[in-house]
Structure formats: structure tokens, C-alpha cells
Amino acid sequence: MFPSPQARLVAAGDQEALAGDELTRRVNRVAEALSRLRPGPLFCGMRNNPASVLRYLAAWQTGRPIALLDPDLSAAPLADLVSRFRPVALVGFTHVADGPPAGRGPAPDPHPDLAVLLATSGSTGNPKLVRLSREAVSANAAAIASALSIMPGEIAPTSLPLHYSYGLSVLNSHLAAGATVVLTEAGLLERSFWTHLDEHKCTSLAAVPYQYEMLRRLRFDRAEHPTISTLTQAGGRLNPELVPLFAAQADRFFVMYGQTEATARITVLPPDRLADKPGSAGQAVPGGRLTIDEGEVVFHGPSVMMGYADSAADLARGDDLGGVLRTGDLGRLDDEGFLYITGRLKRIAKIFGVRINLDDVELLLRDTVPVAATSGDDRVTVWAEGLDIAACRNLARRLGAELRLHWSGFDVRPVERLPLLPTGKIDYRTLESRTEAG
Structure with missing residues (x-):
């Protein structure tokens, strides 16, 4: 009952x-x-x-x-x-x-x-x-x-x-x-x-x-x-x-x-x-x-x-x-x-023709700062909370080295706070719209 x-x-x-x-x-x-x-x-x-x-x-x-x-x-x-x-x-x-x-x-x-x-x-x-x-x-x-x-x-x-x-x-x-x-x-x-x-x-x-x-x-x-x-x-x-x-x-x-x-x-x-x-x-x-x-x-x-x-x-x-x-x-x-x-079937991106699991990207960087990864045109965009431009560039080079891809395939952007849904999950839809905007 x-x-x-x-x-x-x-x-x-x-x-x-x-x-x-x-x-x-x-x-x-x-x-x-x-x-x-x-x-x-x-x-x-x-x-x-x-x-x-x-x-x-x-x-x-x-x-x-x-x-x-x-x-x-x-x-x-x-x-x-x-x-x-x-x-x-x-x-x-x-x-x-x-x-x-x-x-x-x-x-x-x-x-x-x-x-x-x-x-x-x-x-x-x-x-x-x-x-x-x-x-x-x-x-x-x-x-x-x-x-x-x-x-x-x-x-x-x-x-x-x-x-x-x-x-x-x-x-x-x-x-x-x-x-x-x-x-x-x-x-x-x-x-x-x-x-x-x-x-x-x-x-x-x-x-x-x-x-x-x-x-x-x-x-x-x-x-x-x-x-x-x-x-x-x-x-x-x-x-x-x-x-x-x-x-x-x-x-x-x-x-x-x-x-x-x-x-x-x-x-x-x-x-x-x-x-x-x-x-x-x-x-x-x-x-x-x-x-x-x-x-x-x-x-x-x-x-x-x-x-x-x-x-x-x-x-x-x-x-x-x-x-x-x-x-x-x-x-x-x-x-x-x-x-x-x-991983997630739809959480897959391609960089230079290589399939990349976006969840793996986030996992690699979890020991640094809160991050979220979204896919772009032949690139992965990584949103890093609280970092400056120089630190973001370093993260991109680290990803390139660890995933054996040229670092230019990773667009690491600073963000003051990752947007969240009311549930506490990362709001990937908002981040994806920012990716498309530029």
C-alpha cells in the first residue's frame, strides 16, 4: 500500500x-x-x-x-x-x-x-x-x-x-x-x-x-x-x-x-x-x-x-x-x-578523427579543479572553475599529453562557477550553448 x-x-x-x-x-x-x-x-x-x-x-x-x-x-x-x-x-x-x-x-x-x-x-x-x-x-x-x-x-x-x-x-x-x-x-x-x-x-x-x-x-x-x-x-x-x-x-x-x-x-x-x-x-x-x-x-x-x-x-x-x-x-x-x-553513448566527441569519451576527460582532471567537458567542432571544450588563462592553457597541454593528441584539440575555458541544474547536476545544455556561441 x-x-x-x-x-x-x-x-x-x-x-x-x-x-x-x-x-x-x-x-x-x-x-x-x-x-x-x-x-x-x-x-x-x-x-x-x-x-x-x-x-x-x-x-x-x-x-x-x-x-x-x-x-x-x-x-x-x-x-x-x-x-x-x-x-x-x-x-x-x-x-x-x-x-x-x-x-x-x-x-x-x-x-x-x-x-x-x-x-x-x-x-x-x-x-x-x-x-x-x-x-x-x-x-x-x-x-x-x-x-x-x-x-x-x-x-x-x-x-x-x-x-x-x-x-x-x-x-x-x-x-x-x-x-x-x-x-x-x-x-x-x-x-x-x-x-x-x-x-x-x-x-x-x-x-x-x-x-x-x-x-x-x-x-x-x-x-x-x-x-x-x-x-x-x-x-x-x-x-x-x-x-x-x-x-x-x-x-x-x-x-x-x-x-x-x-x-x-x-x-x-x-x-x-x-x-x-x-x-x-x-x-x-x-x-x-x-x-x-x-x-x-x-x-x-x-x-x-x-x-x-x-x-x-x-x-x-x-x-x-x-x-x-x-x-x-x-x-x-x-x-x-x-x-x-x-561512459555515456552520447558523451563521445571526435578530435582529429579520434573518439574521446568526455567522462574520461573530466576524470583525468578531477584532481585539479571542478571541470565539465562538452564537444565542439573537432575539439573538446573543457570548462574549468576558477582558473586563469595561463592555467587553462596548461590543462590543455596536459590533456594532449595524456591522451596522445595535439593539445590544440582541447579548448580549455575559465568559468567562475559551473552552471548547475536544480538537481545539483552540471547543466551541460547551458555549457553547450556557450560552446556554440563562441
Whole structure:
């Protein structure tokens, strides 16, 4: 059952939790309001607060598909999404008023299995929506709760946006397990986040690689937050040097790999295998299975999306993928089924006719400063945080020497700060647009 009757929601700083009959009553009240809307998807600016979570649970209860979007999405890209998907209402957005959108008539009724829509990119570009079924959401929540041994006594803060699949999976897995979620809109750099984490005796913390880099700079010390026993990481490859560092700061440190297209997490590396499986993303979550097809990682399981959607008409479609997801990632499996990600199919560039893996370029320079690599015309552009022109030239020569290519194939540019998506991942789309501009 999702959510479990034991599940609890707590707004950061509040002493009283929403649970049991009171949580049910609050969800029912929102569900009643939603039932008065015509059939169709609801667009929700998904904040890390009770109002957003109650809307999400009410939509789930009433069988209405809900698109969980960045609440700070600017008016123009939101208008594009509204034009393409024709939602019945918009709620919770910073730059657009709540209510039914003006314009076109009703769209085809969404497929009855459709539950959640998530964007494939951040606030830029022209994102598709990922169509997730009720079965996919439930299956992944249960799989994560099982793989991480989440029990009713666990208490997790919302350290990630809830419109991001990793953040949403923290909410879903804890609600499915009958645990507690502390809802906070504060970030890891804000003092109030840590005050509330300690005040509510949170037992776990979920973060992406960039956040772990920040935690290292902040000199995170478990002794200052003694109730934290579990740390989890997903959202990209973590610097290998940080794995033992943070494993020592928790009773349990889980390294994971996932994609929005698989609802959330695909693999989990349990803490007791960190030492003998360095660099691995772990084994498939319960109920899932991995194969490798011509180097590409393929995930099989009930949490695979129904497919993408470009318009309202696509929301009426059934399951296009049949539980099989070609991830676009390159990888290998060892004899125990542990996955090792080796690159990205589309993260390939050519320099003087030689194929270069952009992830390898970043890995080579990880010991210097934060960098991001994008492809250009017969060159690789490397964006280096906080360097001057002379240092950038030296990096280009180093890359040329290590990859045995002329250094002129590497355009290393200084940038004050690497642009990030709301999820904490590098915003490659923005960097690519800068590459094209010049």
C-alpha cells in the first residue's frame, strides 16, 4: 500500500507530524478539490513543503496524473509545456498564478495507468516528459525501501528537490516503508537545514556528487549530527576519493545509479561491498535485471517508464517499452552482476578523427579543479572553475599529453562557477550553448 498507514510527514521546525487519520483527512480534502476538475493532468510546482506533497498524494489517490515540475520555472518554458500538454490546472508556480490555463479545449483523456510525469531536463530547453505508471512508482518505492532496509523508525530530510526523481524516490520509499519525511526547502549550505536535521533527529541524508563535494568543503563531521547513520549517493559518478571519506562518516553508505526513465534508482551498492567493488554502481534493485547489449546498459523491470511524451496526445498512450529501458550508458557487468559504468553513448566527441569519451576527460582532471567537458567542432571544450588563462592553457597541454593528441584539440575555458541544474547536476545544455556561441 502506498503510502503506508504508518507514514509521517513533518514540516521542518514543526513539532506535530501529519500521520494516520489526520494525514488521510488532509489528503482527502485536497482530493475532493481535484475531483471537481475535468479529466487531465495537473501541473504542480513541486516544492519541498506539505502543500505540494498533499497535492501529490491526492492526485495519486484519485488516479489523476500529476506533472511534478520545478516551481521556479520561468513563464516562457512553462507556457510551452502548457501549450503542448494542456493541463487542467497549474498550482504552486512562482511566476504563474494558480488556476486553469487559458486557451485550448480539452485534450484526449490520459491513459488510466499514468500516474506521474517528470521532466527530462532542468529549466532550460524543450523537455520531454517521462510517463510513469502507478505500478512503476509503487515498484520502485518498494524496491528502494527493501534495498536500503528502510524501516518505520527512519527519518529522512528532503535534501533534494521533489521534482527530481532522486528526491522524489526518497519521499516515495520512506512513505512506502511507513517512515518519516521531514519537509524542508532549505539547502545544505543553509544553517537552518542542519538545525532542523538535528532537531528532528534525522537518520539519513541523500545527496548528489556536487553536494558531497560541498560537504567535504564544509568539513562535514558526523559527530556534530549523531543521529545520521545512513548516507546515500546517486545522480552521477562520485569522486572515488570521496567514497571512503563519507563511508567513514556513517554506519551505512550506499552508492547508487538510476535514471528518471526507470522511476528512480536502478542499482544499489551495499555498504559491505564498497571495499571489494570499488567503482561499481552495485547490483540491480529487487525485481530488476541488467544486461549489456553492444556495450549499452539495459535495465529490465517493473519500474521502467511507459515512454516519453512530447504532447497531450502522448499521455493517452499505453506502455511503449514493455519494461525494457536502454539507458544510453556504457557499462559492464562482473561475474556477480555488479555494474560498472564506463561512459555515456552520447558523451563521445571526435578530435582529429579520434573518439574521446568526455567522462574520461573530466576524470583525468578531477584532481585539479571542478571541470565539465562538452564537444565542439573537432575539439573538446573543457570548462574549468576558477582558473586563469595561463592555467587553462596548461590543462590543455596536459590533456594532449595524456591522451596522445595535439593539445590544440582541447579548448580549455575559465568559468567562475559551473552552471548547475536544480538537481545539483552540471547543466551541460547551458555549457553547450556557450560552446556554440563562441
